[in-house]
Amino acid sequence: MEEKKVEYKTPAEAIDTAQETLKKIEPENPEPKKEKKKLSLAAQIFIAMVLAIIVGLCMQNVASVADSYIKPFGTIFLNLIKFIIAPIVLFSILAGVISLSDIKKIGMIGGTTLIYYLCTTACATTIGLIFAYLFRGAFPMLSTSGVSYEGAEATSVMDTIVNIFPSNFLTPITDANMLQIIVMALIIGFAIILVGEKAAPAVKAVNVCNDIFMKCMEMILKLSPIGVFCLLCPVIADNGPSIIGSLAIVLVCAYIAYIVHMVVVYSTTVKVLGHMSPLKFFKGMMPAMLFAFSSASSVGTLPINMECTEKMGASKEVASFVLPLGATINMDGTAIYQGVCTVFIAACYGITLTPQQMVTVVLTATLASIGTAGVPGAGPIMLSMVLASVGLPIDGIALVYGIDRIFDMGRTTVNITGDASCTMIVSYMQKKREEKAAAKKSA
Ligand code: ASP
Helix, strand or coil, X not given: XXXXXXXXXXXXXXXXXXXXXXXXXXXXXXXXXXXXXXXXXXXXXXXXXXXXXXXXXXXXXXXXXXXXXXHHHHXXXXXXXXXXXXXXXXXXXXXXXXHHCCHHHHHHHHHHHHHHHHHHHHHHHHHHHHHHHHHHHHCCCCCCCCCCCCCCCCCCHHHHHHHHXXXXXXXXXXXXXXXXXXXXXXXXXXXXXXXXXXXXXHHHHHHHHHHHHHHHHHHHHCCHHHHHHHHHHHHHHHHHHHHHHHHHHHHHHHHHHHHHHHHHHXXXXXXXXXXXXXXXXXXXXXXXXXXXXXXXXXXXXXXXXXXXXXXXXXXXXXXXXXXXXXXXXXXXXXXXXXXXXXXXXXHHCCCCCCHHHHHHHHHHHHHHCCCCCCCCCCHHHHHHHHHHHCCXXXXXXXXXXXXXXXXXXXXXXXXHHHHHHHHHHHHHHHHHHHHHHHHHHHC
16 A cells, blocks of 8 residues: 655644644544533524514503614614624625635636626516516505605716725725725735735735624624614514504515525526535525524625535635625615515505616616615615616605515525525636636646
8 A cells, every 4th residue: 555645844734734633533532512502693683583572562652762772772783783894895805806816717706796696686676576566456555645764866877887986095994885895905906916925914914804804793793682682672662563564565575576586596596507406505505594684784694604605615715705795796685675665665656667667677776786785774775776766756765664674684685695606606617617727738
């Protein structure tokens, strides 16, 4: 038998290898486990939601107390998430670009990712519109008098393109302008790659910063049970169970569309383009999906999503580029929500959308989803752009705003599942490309 020769460069390397080997041997003689069973974060969040509904119902007569003393803690939680998203997106995309280390490869992966994201989002809005039309007859005619919502101002397409490029180094971060942060990360990342060897300390610094901010996110997310409770309880106390009852049909419609989109679109793409069993995909994604459902934040779910996709075999370099990008620009669930809510709001005002208006909704919803970050409650901001694009009253958002959290949990789950499906597909394609290139070289 041929003996394997092992060479160690340093003593530390020899110790590391010895420890690794020990770790591999240990499971054969396991020590009795003394681990205490801790409730998973997703379970804690679920309990917090149930408690919020119960306490909210009990506080209906003192709703102002819930608004004054409970809601602020929810706002603190949201503020913390908003505080962390700019550095998370900047450093995770930077780290992703650097790890790919080849600009041509980034172009290839980036191009495939962008096309996939745009196509699935357009599909999602269309599915949302179709289901909303199927349910249209069942939508309740809610009173639209007295509702008000301040929407975002609509900007022209050219202005939107110009605004993607930052004119200042700091404002993208201070304004949490996601598209500008992505452009910034790409430019700096490319520069680091091009500088090469000399930029090694920068590479290390970026990776360390990425780890630090991911840790911050993890710490903030530990507060999610409290955050969820404090956000949901005042909503229930203010609106009572009636709001959920009267809007139940819109919720049911949105959730059916969410499920159909995931089952039909993602199963097909994962199977056909990624050569992966959809069942295996959804099973592997369960922890991330549960977390997204309870936290309502795609950016917050990033670390778990990375873990799940890597466990399913996605390459780390693809995941660390495609997932942070998806958490900011790919929102299929939000697009479905926009399709459903646009038809619902139109129905409440007694308006029927023309086919041209529907095409406009699909285009605007697809583009609007690009610029908004994956944080709780981002959907209504985008919805105001969509409503404005087809001349519907923005005030209509107030009709669904009270139960936005419930819509948000479902749409975030779809959002992150879409990001993960893209990661699996791009990773598979990249592997195939590399195999082909290797075969060509050796031939
Ligand atoms: N909460 C969603 C997300 O994080 C965005 C939205 O509000 O639709 O993906």
